[in-house]
Amino acid sequence: MLDSQLIQILFFVGFVVVILALLFFDLGVLEKKDKVVSLKRAVVTTLIWAGLAVVFGMVIRFAGNQMHGIEDKQTLIEVAKKYHETSIVNSAHNMSFSEAVNEYNKNMTLEYFTGYLIEYSLSIDNIFVMILIFSSFAVPPQYYKRVLMWGIIGAMAMRFVFIFLAGALVAKYEWVLLVFGVFLIYSAITLYLKRNKKEEMHPENNPFVKFFSKICPVTQTIEGHDFIRKIDGKRYITPLLLCLVMIEFTDILFAVDSIPAIFSVTKDPYIVFFSNIFAILGLRSLFFLISGVIRMFRFLKTGLSVLLLFIGVKMIVECEPIGFEVPILYSLLVIIGILLVSILLSVVLPEKKEVENV
Numbered sequence: 427m428l429d430s431q432l433i434q435i436l437f438f439v440g441f442v443v444v445i446l447a448l449l450f451f452d453l454g455v456l457e458k459k460d461k462v463v464s465l466k467r468a469v470v471t472t473l474i475w476a477g478l479a480v481v482f483g484m485v486i487r488f489a490g491n492q493m494h495g496i497e498d499k500q501t502l503i504e505v506a507k508k509y510h511e512t513s514i515v516n517s518a519h520n521m522s523f524s525e526a527v528n529e530y531n532k533n534m535t536l537e538y539f540t541g542y543l544i545e546y547s548l549s550i551d552n553i554f555v556m557i558l559i560f561s562s563f564a565v566p567p568q569y570y571k572r573v574l575m576w577g578i579i580g581a582m583a584m585r586f587v588f589i590f591l592a593g594a595l596v597a598k599y600e601w602v603l604l605v606f607g608v609f610l611i612y613s614a615i616t617l618y619l620k621r622n623k624k625e626e627m628h629p630e631n632n633p634f635v636k637f638f639s640k641i642c643p644v645t646q647t648i649e650g651h652d653f654i655r656k657i658d659g660k661r662y663i664t665p666l667l668l669c670l671v672m673i674e675f676t677d678i679l680f681a682v683d684s685i686p687a688i689f690s691v692t693k694d695p696y697i698v699f700f701s702n703i704f705a706i707l708g709l710r711s712l713f714f715l716i717s718g719v720i721r722m723f724r725f726l727k728t729g730l731s732v733l734l735l736f737i738g739v740k741m742i743v744e745c746e747p748i749g750f751e752v753p754i755l756y757s758l759l760v761i762i763g764i765l766l767v768s769i770l771l772s773v774v775l776p777e778k779k780e781v782e783n784v
Contacts, residue, residue, distance in 0.1 A: 432495070433495035462568050463714040468715040469715060472711040474711075478704070479708065482538075482704060486531065486538050487531055489531070491527050491530055494696070499518065502523070502527065506518060506530060509697075510533060510693075510694065511751060514530060533754060534694070537694065541692065541697060544701075544761060545688060545705035546712070547730060548684040548733070549709050550716060555676050556713060563668065563669040572666075573666060573670050575710065577670060578706055578709060581677045585699070589702060592685055592689065594695075600745065603690075603745050604741075604742060604745050607690070607742035610734050611734075611742075613734050614734035614735035614738060617734065618727075618728065642661070643660065645664050648665050653667035654667065686741075690737045725775075728768060729765055730768075736761070
């Protein structure tokens with residue numbers, strides 16, 4: 427029989443291999459040509475990635491215990507005590523191993539879907555900024571896919587480091603969750619106050635862009651989809667590369683909000699990582715979907731600010747000395763409710779168009 431550590435490694439490596447295969451198929455086979463993505467295609471690909479996220483959720487439902495190599499009741503209790511709700515630990519004592527595994531996997535599945543929904547929802551605000559970045563660099567729409575492709579790959583690598591470092595901190599210092607909670611409440615208030623403010627983008631002031639501009643010559647125009655061009659024997663970086671740098675930079679900033687938010691649902695770094703990765707994989711198709719219907723949802727930012735507020739408060743009240751535990755199922759229902767209300771209000775109360783004076 428394989429030991430638990432080896433099972434964990436095989437589970438994680440298997441996940442990474444499958445994800446890389448999906449990325450290669452999507453980016454290397456289906457999307458080779460530079461072309462503008464239609465709204466219809468964006469809807470289809472968004473549904474496909476969401477469907478794959480659901481399929482992986484079913485894997486967790488029936489084999490989630492293998493994620494930590496759980497093969498006996500004592501290991502299950504130890505892992506649940508470290509990462510999950512106390513109710514799982516308490517109920518496991520009075521169950522057979524098979525019953526405890528069933529409850530444990532069910533709880534992990536709820537954590538995964540709640541984390542996925544949080545990350546996917548908060549990425550909408552990131553998309554607003556991406557649209558602004560593309561506009562400020564005057565990137566032709568047919569090149570959006572290529573920039574976002576490399577942006578997704580970079581985001582996955584950075585999230586891996588960020589999540590497991592944050593997970594190690596949370597496991598060792600529980601008070602870090604209080605800091606995360608306060609920060610999320612601050613982010614919620616900031617987002618709400620700026621919900622109607624017209625954002626402006628000045629790439630030339632970004633420190634990363636300044637750094638690249640100093641060490642390498644930059645072309646003034648975008649000709650083709652290359653990030654680096656050779657002109658008269660000399661290499662130049664193109665505005666597309668600077669655009670990619672800006673997108674990676676903003677992803678880091680948004681990860682500071684979204685990753686602590688998922689730690690309000692679970693302390694399990696694997697669940698946080700898996701839910702993050704599937705949300706990131708669907709980000710590119712969601713970008714084209716949101717950019718096509720962005721004007722229809724005027725209350726989305728308000729909804730996202732309420733979502734952040736709820737998560738921040740939840741994180742604080744669940745820490746000591748309060749120690750009030752909000753069940754994962756209730757959290758999932760509240761999050762879904764917030765998003766549905768903001769979307770419905772946007773449809774029922776659309777933004778009034780300004781009447782031009784003739």
